[in-house]
Amino acid sequence: MIVVFIKWSESVSVHVEEIDNQHKKLLGLINWAHDIDWDKDKEKGNRILNELIEFARVHFTTEENYFAKCNYGGAEAHVAAHMGYIAKVLLLYRNFQNGTCSADDVLNFLKSWWEDHLIKMDHKYVENFRACGLK
Ligand SMILES: [Fe+2]
Ligand SMILES: [Fe+2]
Numbered sequence: 001m002i003v004v005f006i007k008w009s010e011s012v013s014v015h016v017e018e019i020d021n022q023h024k025k026l027l028g029l030i031n032w033a034h035d036i037d038w039d040k041d042k043e044k045g046n047r048i049l050n051e052l053i054e055f056a057r058v059h060f061t062t063e064e065n066y067f068a069k070c071n072y073g074g075a076e077a078h079v080a081a082h083m084g085y086i087a088k089v090l091l092l093y094r095n096f097q098n099g100t101c102s103a104d105d106v107l108n109f110l111k112s113w114w115e116d117h118l119i120k121m122d123h124k125y126v127e128n129f130r131a132c133g134l135k
Contacts, residue, residue, distance in 0.1 A: 070132035
């Protein structure tokens with residue numbers, strides 16, 4: 001049974017269905033990451049870290065394409081934050097391979113990504129995307 005770590009609520013929505021669905025996928029990965037034993041479940045840990053990288057490839061491309069399409073003024077700082085995520089997940093992946101990545105390293109990062117990036121930074125583009133006609 002998955003113990004829910006982070007919940008979806010309407011206030012999380014950015015009101016673009018494609019992006020909300022991708023964010024829900026991330027939420028699933030975060031809750032899964034919360035549910036496993038990072039010291040024992042090596043295979044699951046690897047799968048989660050791989051999926052966090054794959055998530056970034058798909059999701060950041062989606063957001064960044066819309067930044068270009070909608071001429072979003074906050075794009076530069078936002079893209080830099082996305083690059084920070086990729087660097088951090090690759091570091092966690094490397095550390096996990098050599099046994100120096102703890103559950104807290106992963107969960108603290110994911111929780112702060114959810115709260116500081118998704119809830120705050122992603123929500124800054126909501127008005128721009130809406131005015132641009134995305135939904
Ligand atoms: Fe996002
Ligand atoms: Fe983003």
